[in-house]
Amino acid sequence: MTLHMKILAGVVRHIILLTTGSLVLAPFIWMVSLSLKPPAELFSSSFTLLPEHWFAVENYTKALTAAPLPRFMLNGVIVCAAILLLQIIICAPAAYALAKIRFAGREVIFGMVLIGLLIPHQVLALPLLILCYWLGILNTYAALIFPFVVSPFGIFLLRQFFTSIPDDIIHAARLDGLSELSIVWRIMLPMSLPAVIAFSIVSVVSHWNDLFWPLLVVQTQDFMPPSLGIVTFANAEAGNDYGPLMAGATLVVAPLVICFFAAQRWFIDGLTAGSVK
Amino acid sequence: MTSEQSATVDRQLRIDTGSAETLAGYALIGPALVLILVLFILPTGAVLAIAATDWHLGAKTLSFIGAANFTSLLADPAFRAALFNTAAYSLMVVPSTLVLGLSLALLIESGKTLRAFYRAIHFLPFMTSLAAMAIVWEMLLHPTIGLVNQVFAAVGLPTANWLRGESTVLPILAVIGTWQSLGLALVLFLAGLKAIPQDLYDAADIDGADGVLDRLRLVTLPSLAPVSLFVLIVVTLRAFAAFDIIQVLTRGGPGDASVMLLYALYRESFEYFRTGYGAAIAVVFLVIVIALATLQARVVNSRASHP
Amino acid sequence: MASVSVRGVSKSFGSTPIIDGISLDICDGEFLTLLGPSGCGKSTLLRIIAGLERQDCGTIEVAGSKVDHLRPKRRDVAMVFQSYALYPHLTVSENMALPLRMRRLSALQRLPVIGALLPNTHSVSAEIKTEVARAAKALGIDHLLARKPGQLSGGQRQRVAVGRAMVRHPAVFLMDEPLSNLDAKLRVQMRGEIKELHRRIGVTFVYVTHDQTEAMTMSDRIAVMLDGQLAQVASPQQIYTSPADRRVAELIGAPKINLLEATPRGEGLLAVAGSTLALDSKLDGGNNITLGIRPESLQFAERAGLNTLTGRLRYVEHVGADLFAHVDVPGSSEPLVARLPVELASSLQSDQSVHLRVRREQALLFSADGRRLSEGDDQFTQLRSCAG
Incomplete structure (x- = not known):
């Protein structure tokens, strides 16, 4: 295998594993993400990882x-x-x-x-x-x-x-x-x-x-x-x-x-x- | 050492004579033995006995009805649905877990960087509370604000009320089941890959089988065959015991579209209080588990004798 | 058939050097053994020759052409592994046929069902089968062809591994401690069989072992490796009688060679263990040196005299035809071991004083840094290249 192919194979490996890894972690990430957001942002149609208005204290206090x-x-x-x-x-x-x-x-x-x-x-x-x-x-x-x-x-x-x-x-x-x-x-x-x-x-x-x-x-x-x-x-x-x-x-x-x-x-x-x- | 001394030592070593050793043995195992009898052996007998009665939980009377519970199970559409759903769910979860677990294990092992990291993140769902994560999945699958539908809509795929559709509920539960068991299969396959001797790959190199596919076919896959059988059985056992996701997400619905064995057992025994009937389901479940476990023991033994 | 040349090869794992600038010419048809203690780099050198490991610098030549860029399968070498490395799911005949199938059949032809439908597959397969059968017969394993490796004894597996290497008719046979997993009796038998195989097919063998008996009995030449370097390359006899340095002398021979501190007194005289020996060597006085005497180079003497050492007998070990006398001599913490005829047993008692005469023509002298000091210095260097 040439050096180029080795590097390419390594990159492909990381791309696939990072993709499957994030799919597997998606529920965890989403759980944490929602736990930081105020109710209004939950229903917004565009998904963001981090909230616009931090609501973590309120959510965790209520929990x-x-x-x-x-x-x-x-x-x-x-x-x-x-x-x-x-x-x-x-x-x-x-x-x-x-x-x-x-x-x-x-x-x-x-x-x-x-x-x-x-x-x-x-x-x-x-x-x-x-x-x-x-x-x-x-x-x-x-x-x-x-x-x-x-x-x-x-x-x-x-x-x-x-x-x-x-x-x-x-x-x-x-x-x-x-x-x-x-x-x-x-x-x-x-x-x-x-x-x-x-x-x-x-x-x-x-x-x-x-x-x-x-x-x-x-x-x-x-x-x-x-x-x-x-x-x-x-x-x-x-x-x-x-x-x-x-x-x-x-x-x-x-x-x-x-x-x-x-x-x-x-x-x-x-x-x-x-x-x- | 004189013979007298060595005799004393001998006695001390063997904690005196046989009867003292027997006594020590019973004293040490006593508590565990009593508890195993009370918590495992007698209850098993009780389940078998109750399964032959028409007892309702709390009722003062019961009568022996032989195999009638089992014959009515066979005729019961709800139970047949449960059996069918369990089989269908397992047929989806098991192959996908095996194929994904093996592919990911091969992929992780094919490089040297970040191995522990990738193993850890794929393993995470296996050890977290499925009940808690089921609630998160419910949110993910929420028809309006769920991430799944948002993403599907964004890329032009059809959206659905996944957990409420008769045709979508089992596949979506199978996705969650695969998501949870994947890490276990992955880790077992990784251990299997580690156990393949490097000499075999070297021999393959010298013999001319040095392409990726040749090595896979000649060395990797045959060497993994026993592990694969083992993973197959372990994952099947887990699939047959699915309960948490049904209890939290669907309660067997819509209709009976997602009732599975353990949920049927739970519902008959503890919600409908048809205890004898529930016990009969427990017996069916037990038979399936024992069959699979016997197969598993054979695999483990044959692995031990043919390294 | 081919010669193998190793030129200036070095290899490190991380910062640990394993092989340190080795050059070695292995002649066409020669049986060369790489001998050394575990960890000396001998297996790594073999794996570099095979192409399983890549050297950091230097080149490998097979039959006069460089093979460094070639993958193992293109180097025309076959290898027998210590663990045999048989494919456990394939039968003996499938194991043996594999290297031929990989070479003679295309990827498409090797496919289970489709392959059988392609032209030629059948005739090539039949040809392979005949060759496997022939090799199996030569090794006496033709009755095992249908079995799997798991159903074979250690010796049978070993033969199958040799068979898998043999069917290809490689130019070079590489063997990595092939006998070390066998019991003592079988090892002796297989030693003879491998030597016989070499004589019969006459190709180049490179054989790695840490067992000096294997090296001494089988080899045309032995290359002694110590700490990643070649200490000496010579025939078994020369390695034994004329070791290049002290470490080689200590490695070969059982019981080990006796080593004594000695001080030259000039005029060929040597003060050692309270006695004076007269040796023919032209030694300058002063610098301390080491005298090496093999156990069989010591003779029993009735009384002290010229070239005798005197000591106290610690104990006697009987080994059948001979006995080993362990004798404490002044100035040495280790007892001197002498191989004496068994008839002397009755006249030897523990704690008695004994005199041992040194056969001076067999005595070996080493300088303080371990190098050999004596007349035949030139023969070690000359034997590094093929004698022809």
Whole structure:
């Protein structure tokens, strides 16, 4: 290939990728753009990226006050943090037992984990809803958290990692007097940090973004996580008040997008691993 | 080390005898095991059981009706529409995601500059809240002030009320679905491309297959075949589980033109409270997912045994 | 068939120089081995000859004409890769036929369905098939033609890779560590087969390895590469008995050559390890030098005397017919290794004092900067070009 053709190919590559990239980003750009504009400009037939009259403060103020958006975000943080914490507390010892301890019934239990991995959550929504009703936890944080406290995917992923840790390290830890549980916390988990991070990303992203389950178990805005909150916001009074609505959507999407750009490699690796489930 | 010492060490290593190890195993896995039983295994059994009844959510009585729910599903035009729509939607989303994902991956990998940047921006939709972005899509597709119609009108293309037209609603949902899954396919293909040994390209150069198309046909595409099958299944599973965009954008409308499996499940179970009927849909959905997942496991295994 | 000339070739990756101004003439029909530790640039030089890598400066000539502007497929070279690089989705016969198909069939003729309809495709394909079958038979893999690479053992894959290179009848065979993925036993066998192949087809072979045994057993000449430069180009025997410098001497030979600090005393005398050796060389007194003695150049002696070194036996290793005595001598932290007949085993005990006589005609002297100091200096330079 001559030098000219190489340069030409490079230019064509960038042109195509920039075009597809901007098409993919168009909804995000438009969302932010509208969130900065006053109502009058939304209906103007000529589209501009930036507003003539900046209306950002008004839109974002309204998004934060008219609907309990800060509340949704806080709910999201509480629910995601609680789910992740409980998942790790429950899954790590289980993964360790499946990876490194021999006991009767281990294969059967691992089989159950695989079955759990296979079943889409929506299939179980109905019995789980009834269970939450029996427990009297409908319309509370507990209903949002409880069905997810054990993650077959988490057990599976951590087990894969734990299996690759040499037995000798565990033997050495036992000789040093560590209990089985402290081997999990002080040896296995720190040594499996990449898996823990990948799993954390999958867990937080999926529960921050989940709509299906919150839709079933939460009726009042006090407990709504961000995705359900913004949808409720869109259906309610703000339905035609597009500026604040877009400001709200921006705020719901922003935390994960910021984390994504800060730790791109981790997000991509984690979520691709998560897609296998 | 004396034999006495080594025996002590042995005991410590094996946490004493077998029964102690068994005990430790159960103690560690206990909480997870109980929760898996309560949250996964028993509910699955419950769904299968409820699917064989005529139960309405909240009703005090129910009776066993066998496979009647399934036979009426087959006769139900709304369910048939849901199955048809899900299949049609998947048939649009899956090929376009695969073709676009592969083309973009090849394009990104063909140069050395800005690789991470292009990967990141194409991946972004995959990790953002689809519910929130669906609201943005609604604005984009707004019949009067939406960007899509504004642009189409400006360049002389026909405009439409995309989400309210029976013939446009599924394709437009498929566009959104592709937009969301594209990044996943792209990243999986990029990983597959990275795994192709450079030696194969060198061998192709020496053997005389050094044109772009020859290299693609001789090395790149055959090497990507297992990854492609994997991406195909993952994206199909996601397409079959489409829910958020329907709930936010169309609620299955107009008519039943955009009802899909999960939305039908949701509507029957939790809006119409025809719980037994909804459970039957859940069973159908489960069967489809298990079939696809079994295929996926086979692909993963065959990939592991033939590197 | 063709000679290969490398003239002043240099290559850097970023700011790291990999190859530093190498010139080398490889004769028509010669088996030349590029030997060196990993990272010395030998594989890069091979890839530059193949055209897979572009040199920063210098030229490559094949059969007397420059090939720098030619792509790999036009250079009339074939290559066997360390990983074999077989196309995993093609059968053995398709793998072997590929270089011929790419050359003899047009792009249109290679298309799946359309190609079959075009005139000539059929006859050319049949011809290719015959040639592949012939090559496969010669390599003893004719029963594997329908299999895929994934169903073959390492040795079979290796043969297929050689077969794919062979069918084209290239002017030059390039081999990049082709045996390093095989187990020890198979490696010995394949060594013989490749040498036999070279003898039979008689084309130029350029063979890259880090294994001195492969280099010593197979090559007509060895080019020793160290840190991107050629340290010596000579026949295996010359490389062993007459290394150009200390690094080459250390690279070749197992166990490694013994190196001792020595001080010339004038009149051919050398003070080393507490003894004095009488060597015939005309050395000036003063400057410290290094004495190199191969393990087999040391003989057991009953008592101290002329040209003997005295030390304390650390331990003895038995290797069948011979034994290696590890002897601590004054002034050296490493023990001296002597290859002695196994019959001596009973008379050797650890910690006893032993005397070793140096065969002085086999002793090698190196200056402080590592260069060889002795009579036969001229023969290294002369062997850089083809002996004919």
